[in-house]
Amino acid sequence: MTMIRKRSVLLGLIVLVLSFSVFSFSQQQPEKKETPVTALVGGTLIDGTGAAPIPDAVVLIEGNKIKAAGPAAQVKVPDGAKRVDVRGKFVLPGFIDCHIHTFYPYDSMQAFTETNSLDTLRALHIMQMYAKCGVTAIRDVASPVEVMQALLRGQQLGYIDSIRLFPCGVGITVTGGHGDGLKGIVTADGPWEWRKAVRQLEKEGFRHIKILPTFTLEEAKAAVDEAKTLGLRITAHGGGQSDTTPTSMTRIAVLAGVHCVEHLNEMEVDVLDLMAEKGVYCVPTLAVYHELYRQKQVPRSLVEKRHWTLAMHETLFKQARERKILMGIGTDGVGGFMRLYPGLYFDEMKYFLELGVPPMDTIVAATKNGAIILGMADELGTVEAGKLADLQVLGGDPLKSFDVLGKPEIVMINGKIRQD
């Protein structure tokens, strides 16, 4: 054997050994990387479906998903699972806020002067406050495009670790319409401009669309048609914007085919019938109206000429309930009301109670209904096998008192227990 042949045989052997070790390493790899399993053991499960609470329950979380949830007698904790003792506590899905503007400055005047960078930090600050309180997903219904994109991308890249964000990007209105001139709003006139505005938002990465009055039926229809063609969810600000805006704005939005209406403002009762018939959802935002009336911030023209009162919103709420319109929890605390976060969310839940919604149905509104409004009912909103693991563990029974809300002992987002 020549030196060269010896060398090539040796080289061949090395390559063989190396490739074998690479092969066996890649074979062993999946076994080594076992998906972590966590078991929340012994708590009372309020699963968000509206079903009766399950005492002494086990919730098994594998990776970022719920593997099983039910009575301890039925759900076995596998060997090697990390057991978390939650006896005496209450396990619920994470809550969902369906109406928020996270970028909004605490002083409305600053909306004109503050930078997108500061708006982004403020939005993240609000999201982190919510994470601590058990609100694990939000629908942002109008904030600047750049701010929302930065947060979405920052989450994708792992720069920030926060709650789930479902943004609309900017809201669409007409020239002179509701919010025209504010950050977070874009104007469009005529059906083709409305279509283009929806296309632009989809191109910018948004899966939700928000429209604001005053729009024509043609404009609203164009936006709805475009949104549905692109597989997006579309919601409308309900009611007009001043004493001169026609009250039929919500009717137009519903006729155009929106998925959801924000706020229960002045509208004819038969529009509620139409919403019920078409399965349109609603986010009433009662708590912020309480604050608006309490702080006398409702425009005088609406109060004097259109006779707006708190009772008007509350009557519409009751009429919507009678018609079984699906409602979610939303806050909408812009301007000075930004200071009311995160408590504004739980105030909204308490106003549901005050207006006769049972505690369990209110919890369903905050969880399952929120997920339906987001278009995420298959993945979020309830503690059931196969769903993403967004959970909270409360120290007391929320069916006895809502005072225990907002102070969870454990918050889990995407299968990970948060440390903050």
Ligand SMILES: [Zn+2]
């Ligand atoms: Zn709003």
